[in-house]
Amino acid sequence: MSLATQPVGLAAQPGTRAITIAILAMGGEGGGVLADWIVDMAEQNGYLAQTTSVPGVAQRTGTTIYYVELFPEAETKAAGKNPVLALMPVPGEVDVVIASELMEATRAVQRGLVTSDRTTLIASTHRVYSMTEKTATGDGRVDTAKLLESARGGAKVFVGDDFARIASGTNSVISAALFGALAGTGTLPFRRDRFEKAIQRGGVGIAASLAAFGAGFASAQAKNRQISATEIPKPRIGWRLRTLAARIEKDFPVASHEILLAGIERLADYQDENYASEYLDLLLPIRDAEVKHGTNSVELLRETARYLALWMSYEDASRVADLKIRRGRFERVKQESRASGAQLVQIREFLYPRAEEIADVLPVRLGRWLMNATWMQRVIEHFARGGQIVETTSLRGFLKLYLMAEFRGIRRRSLRFQREKEKIHLWLTLLPDVAAEDFALAVEVAECPRLLKGYGDTHVLGEKNYDSVMHAIGALRGKPGAAERLRKLREVALADESGDKLAEAMRQVAA
Numbered sequence: 001m002s003l004a005t006q007p008v009g010l011a012a013q014p015g016t017r018a019i020t021i022a023i024l025a026m027g028g029e030g031g032g033v034l035a036d037w038i039v040d041m042a043e044q045n046g047y048l049a050q051t052t053s054v055p056g057v058a059q060r061t062g063t064t065i066y067y068v069e070l071f072p073e074a075e076t077k078a079a080g081k082n083p084v085l086a087l088m089p090v091p092g093e094v095d096v097v098i099a100s101e102l103m104e105a106t107r108a109v110q111r112g113l114v115t116s117d118r119t120t121l122i123a124s125t126h127r128v129y130s131m132t133e134k135t136a137t138g139d140g141r142v143d144t145a146k147l148l149e150s151a152r153g154g155a156k157v158f159v160g161d162d163f164a165r166i167a168s169g170t171n172s173v174i175s176a177a178l179f180g181a182l183a184g185t186g187t188l189p190f191r192r193d194r195f196e197k198a199i200q201r202g203g204v205g206i207a208a209s210l211a212a213f214g215a216g217f218a219s220a221q222a223k224n225r226q227i228s229a230t231e232i233p234k235p236r237i238g239w240r241l242r243t244l245a246a247r248i249e250k251d252f253p254v255a256s257h258e259i260l261l262a263g264i265e266r267l268a269d270y271q272d273e274n275y276a277s278e279y280l281d282l283l284l285p286i287r288d289a290e291v292k293h294g295t296n297s298v299e300l301l302r303e304t305a306r307y308l309a310l311w312m313s314y315e316d317a318s319r320v321a322d323l324k325i326r327r328g329r330f331e332r333v334k335q336e337s338r339a340s341g342a343q344l345v346q347i348r349e350f351l352y353p354r355a356e357e358i359a360d361v362l363p364v365r366l367g368r369w370l371m372n373a374t375w376m377q378r379v380i381e382h383f384a385r386g387g388q389i390v391e392t393t394s395l396r397g398f399l400k401l402y403l404m405a406e407f408r409g410i411r412r413r414s415l416r417f418q419r420e421k422e423k424i425h426l427w428l429t430l431l432p433d434v435a436a437e438d439f440a441l442a443v444e445v446a447e448c449p450r451l452l453k454g455y456g457d458t459h460v461l462g463e464k465n466y467d468s469v470m471h472a473i474g475a476l477r478g479k480p481g482a483a484e485r486l487r488k489l490r491e492v493a494l495a496d497e498s499g500d501k502l503a504e505a506m507r508q509v510a511a
Helices: 029-042 073-079 102-110 129-135 144-154 165-168 172-187 192-202 206-221 239-251 254-270 273-293 299-312 317-324 327-337 355-361 363-374 374-383 397-413 415-436 439-446 457-477 482-495 501-509
Strands: 002-004 017-028 045-055 061-071 096-097 120-124 157-161 346-352 388-391
Touching: 017 029, 017 102, 029 045, 029 061, 029 172, 029 192, 045 073, 061 073, 073 254, 096 102, 096 172, 102 120, 120 144, 120 172, 144 157, 157 172, 157 206, 165 172, 165 206, 172 192, 172 206, 172 299, 192 206, 239 254, 239 273, 254 273, 254 299, 273 299, 273 415, 273 439, 299 415, 299 439, 317 355, 317 397, 327 346, 327 363, 355 363, 355 374, 355 415, 374 501, 388 397, 397 415, 415 457, 439 457, 439 482, 457 482, 457 501, 482 501
Parallel strands: 017 096, 096 120, 120 157
Antiparallel strands: 002 157, 017 061, 045 061, 346 388
8 A cells, every 4th residue: 555645755945954853663673774874874965963762662562763853064064053953853843754653653643743734754554553452352453544544634745655565575674665765755855876875885685675775765756646446455266166256246235245255265265165155045044134124235234244254264273273384374484584595494383272172173072071071181281281382394293283274174063163053043043033123233233243252261251241242132122222232232342351341231231
């Protein structure tokens, strides 16, 4: 994604004031190197330069603010005195802000470092999620569209692209791509070759850094590029799913096609084509209920299809093992590690096989026996010993996960599959019945599986909260504002890490 709010190429007119630049970068992204390149370039081209940094200790690895001020040396000589340069960026007084991640860019806007009458904001549009986003029981991610809107509206000139992806494609680091974008904006009074010479004087990783610099420069030069509908990724349906894709086009409304195509692709990959076909079968009564009781928005069908696909592809041990040994994953890790063709890459996984997870993939009777055999659970815990390291790049480690992935063949007979199948059936049976009474409430019921996520203790809590919320539906049916009350109840469950807040909300529903 590449964005620019207005034409770039506007050279700064410093006059008698310093050119001020703030760089917001996380650990390992080369923010210090980027600041050093700017300082070196300025000093080699007739400017006095000063750089300071304040390390961050907050979310993720902590964002460090590197602050650079540049002042033309000729003017200091003409005035006969040295300039006084600041040690920290001052809100409303920053010419250029460079952010290595989208949320950091919007934080700069919030702090007042970015202003619409002065600041050129250069930001990578990829996300590195904060701890609060990662640990949320539900989808805790901040809306990327709102972050982009804030960044675009807060700056005089906004240049955004996924500079992390650009850097990865050139086997370099994001700082080099951002340096290229800085050159591409024309905000600083230096030609492109002066930027490149600063990289060359650095003497480390010159070729890769110059490649990333060039790609970043080209991105910044692509003025006013907008995201079109044709650029939004769509599911790629292979020949094995063409029959199901044709069935979707024939039997389901157009507005639901995108989510349904993604659903059959996911479930065929998870199990097989027959499983994807069953998915469509399960959605037929929901389609009919939508036609009979809906408002022509296919909202109920879309939300049911979304969460049904996710629920039917729950992550058990065999699914996790399958994903870890795929060729694409090995290639991605090698690319991200920037290993050369002559270098070997070792991948070590931390696995903690608990008795419950083993029982989940076993046939129903055997799984139930294991869950009742406490002595066997102690044996498993003894051999697990708090976790194991499995090297998937070794033959032994690969075969361990390969054998575990092969349990997919008996997944339909497994304990977990039967348990999830029963819950799914109850949920899907309830939806048309509720839709006949209160369509808005049915839509909220369709979203309740959002509570089911993760594994281990997270999944146990989510399942407990789901059961509680579903139990409350009986008390809400027929009451005014039932849909809104269920939505709020679900939001409480998503934000509750202990279950205490949900228990209190449930008591209020019962009252």
